[in-house]
Amino acid sequence: MKVRATKAIMECLLEQGVDTVFGYPGGSILNIYDELYNYQDKIHHYLTAHEQGAAHAADGYARSTGRVGVCFATSGPGATNLTTGIATAYYDSSPVVFITCNVTEELLGKDSFQEVDITGIVMPITKATYLVRDPQTIPDVMREAFAVAASGRPGPVLIDFLKNVTALNVEIDYEPLPKKKHIEEGRLAALKKRMGWGIRTPDPDLADVDKLVSWIKEANKPFIICGGGVVRSRAHREFVRFAEKMDAPVAITLMGGGGFPGDHPLATGMIGMHGSQASNIACDTCDLLIAVGCRFSDRVALDPQSFASQARIVHIDIDRAEIDKNVKTDHHIIGDAKRVLELLNDRIGRYDHAGWKAEVFSHDTHVPVEESDHMTPDQVLRTIYSKVPRDTIVATDVGQHQMWSIQHFHFTYPGQLLTSGGFGTMGFGLGAALGAKVGNPDKLVLHMTGDGCFRMNSQELATESHYDIPVITVIFDNRTLGMVRQWQNLIYHKRFSQTDLDFAPDFVKLAEAYGLKGARVENLEQLQAAMDEAIAWGHGYVIDCKIDTDEMVRPMVGGGNPITNFMLT
Amino acid sequence: MKKIISVLVENQAGVLNKITGLFSRRAFNIESLAVGVTDDKNISRITIIVDSGNSVVEQVEKQLNKLVDVIKVRTIEENHMIGRELILIKVSASTRTRQDILNVCQIMGGKIDDISPTSMTLELSDTTEKVDLFEELLRPFSILEVARTGLVALRKGHGGD
Incomplete structure (x- = not known):
């Protein structure tokens, strides 16, 4: 049937089950927003304060729900404002479809008003980009974009429509097609057959699986790393069963938070630069290391040469390009974490590694609590944790508060922790928290941030207030860029170059200016009262926690060092 | 390699x-x-x-x-392929040197594409080594301009991609 091109775009969103979009309008994308006006009851659009906030919100929505996030922006600056958000999603394999519009065909390439080559700019930070010049290709491109974003190793995709393609007098042939049939039609059908592994989820090779099964049998000191792939694959149940059958200690990477319960008796805590003593020492002394869905980043395998040097290293990953990229492995299994773990669980016996576990757990899995006369980050986190339900979603920004939050909270399911691991984007947290709350209205959502990060995108408090999205923001306010200061403290001879932030606004007044409530807390009684009020009030709330400027994240291993060379314990 | x-x-x-x-x-x-x-x-x-x-x-x-x-x-791998590249090369040529250039061209299996009172433009399609040699042999005559396509290649035998 003949339909308006913009109507086809909306119908294609509905085919995907999209009912939530984050975005920001502008000149070139006016036609799409005009059509959205007709679909207000089916597609709920959240207008953010800045396109970056919309990008992070769509990302947070995707990570927390497991669905594909959708984000709209206009051409030129609208599109470039998305780029940090796109890169954040790319580095953490989060499926988001970004839709931008560009100038008309006759203005393309002439440095026209608000024209930018956005498909060129985001090329290295997307799984695929589409520049749509022919309206008739709309259904095919839309279906392909969603399939590419969600399939295999997920990631962001960008579609750039020329404005003339979306003109309201343009009609195309559009036939509705249920989502499960998309893979049989158009270019997707051709993509499915290709040798490459972009669109397909590779089936694990059973011989590879069996080889690991025999290595597990031979191992006396097995150790497992739970990476972000376990979270993306939502393989947490299979992972727990695997770890329990193997009776092996488990460390999480930053992105693995939620893949394995933090309070499980086999949990050794985080591994890497701010890994626990138990995790890092176990990694250094184990004889079999099984890394599931992790990419051995330089924050985990700080020194690739000495990493797990006494172990056979086995890598399980969906992305073949990750194998032997950072750390040379002895064996690998390509496939979706959930499927590979199912196959392994069916094939391995039950083991008892009591002696090895005793050795590993003789080291600290957490930093010992220190008595203090002032409010410490540790106390702040314990207090907050005691006040919130166990399934609370936690979105963080980047830096000290991020590490403290992940060290202290016990995440139990995928999508419970939203953090910018790969790209380390300051300012990610608030947008991500808003997206998560929109996607999970029944859960409490905490936004853990620092005073530096919060100032980067605090304008999204306007979005929080306008749509009444009740997120509780907790600022670890140390009046400095804490993590950078920590490095200056330890490595740069206390030369605190440009890290003082003692000229911040009054965050409580800032919250109030946006129609929200806030509280400044300097001790635990005040914090408890503020948490109680925030939860009872049920709307957006900002808690400004004053902590000491020289608090540090412990433990710490310096970049490039062997994993047990603790600079701080 | x-x-x-x-x-x-x-x-x-x-x-x-x-x-x-x-x-x-x-x-x-x-x-x-x-x-x-x-x-x-x-x-x-x-x-x-x-x-x-x-x-x-x-x-x-x-x-x-x-x-x-x-x-x-x-x-x-290099020994499993047919690889060819094309060179266009313009050299200074006077009546005195024209015959010598022609000799090089004929020995190498090249072609004359253009000729002027002071120059000749030659063409050769061959392996990278032969194209390098061709360029080397013409260098004494003073090369004015060179354009090379870069290698294109297919696998030897019946098997394709």
Whole structure:
């Protein structure tokens, strides 16, 4: 049937089950927003304060729900404002479809008003980009974009429509097609057959699986790393069963938070630069290391040469390009974490590694609590944790508060922790928290941030207030860029170059200016009262926690060092 | 040792960018690159020559497979392929030197494409070594301009991509 091109775009969103979009309008994308006006009851659009906030919100929505996030922006600056958000999603394999519009065909390439080559700019930070010049290709491109974003190793995709393609007098042939049939039609059908592994989820090779099964049998000191792939694959149940059958200690990477319960008796805590003593020492002394869905980043395998040097290293990953990229492995299994773990669980016996576990757990899995006369980050986190339900979603920004939050909270399911691991984007947290709350209205959502990060995108408090999205923001306010200061403290001879932030606004007044409530807390009684009020009030709330400027994240291993060379314990 | 990466891609704007971007973002230099459409006008073949034995090359090959616009990636060892490149070379030529240049051209199996009172433009399509030799032999006559296509290659025998 003949339909308006913009109507086809909306119908294609509905085919995907999209009912939530984050975005920001502008000149070139006016036609799409005009059509959205007709679909207000089916597609709920959240207008953010800045396109970056919309990008992070769509990302947070995707990570927390497991669905594909959708984000709209206009051409030129609208599109470039998305780029940090796109890169954040790319580095953490989060499926988001970004839709931008560009100038008309006759203005393309002439440095026209608000024209930018956005498909060129985001090329290295997307799984695929589409520049749509022919309206008739709309259904095919839309279906392909969603399939590419969600399939295999997920990631962001960008579609750039020329404005003339979306003109309201343009009609195309559009036939509705249920989502499960998309893979049989158009270019997707051709993509499915290709040798490459972009669109397909590779089936694990059973011989590879069996080889690991025999290595597990031979191992006396097995150790497992739970990476972000376990979270993306939502393989947490299979992972727990695997770890329990193997009776092996488990460390999480930053992105693995939620893949394995933090309070499980086999949990050794985080591994890497701010890994626990138990995790890092176990990694250094184990004889079999099984890394599931992790990419051995330089924050985990700080020194690739000495990493797990006494172990056979086995890598399980969906992305073949990750194998032997950072750390040379002895064996690998390509496939979706959930499927590979199912196959392994069916094939391995039950083991008892009591002696090895005793050795590993003789080291600290957490930093010992220190008595203090002032409010410490540790106390702040314990207090907050005691006040919130166990399934609370936690979105963080980047830096000290991020590490403290992940060290202290016990995440139990995928999508419970939203953090910018790969790209380390300051300012990610608030947008991500808003997206998560929109996607999970029944859960409490905490936004853990620092005073530096919060100032980067605090304008999204306007979005929080306008749509009444009740997120509780907790600022670890140390009046400095804490993590950078920590490095200056330890490595740069206390030369605190440009890290003082003692000229911040009054965050409580800032919250109030946006129609929200806030509280400044300097001790635990005040914090408890503020948490109680925030939860009872049920709307957006900002808690400004004053902590000491020289608090540090412990433990710490310096970049490039062997994993047990603790600079701080 | 040289490695030839032969990539079949969808013939679309921006695809070449995506492929070269995989090299450039790793600060890796491509030795030669040739692009042309295949018998199917929707498909182009990109032939890339790189120094093998570098981990960047291995990583780029894997990344190439992940691009949706890439149909097939094949690496070919030097002794398993037919590789040719084309050179156009303009040299100074007077009545005194014209016959000597012609001799070089004939011995190498080249062709005269253009001639003027003071210059000659020659053409040769052959292996990279022969093309290098051709250029070397013509150098004493004073080379004015050179254009080379870079290598294109196919696998030997009946088997294709």
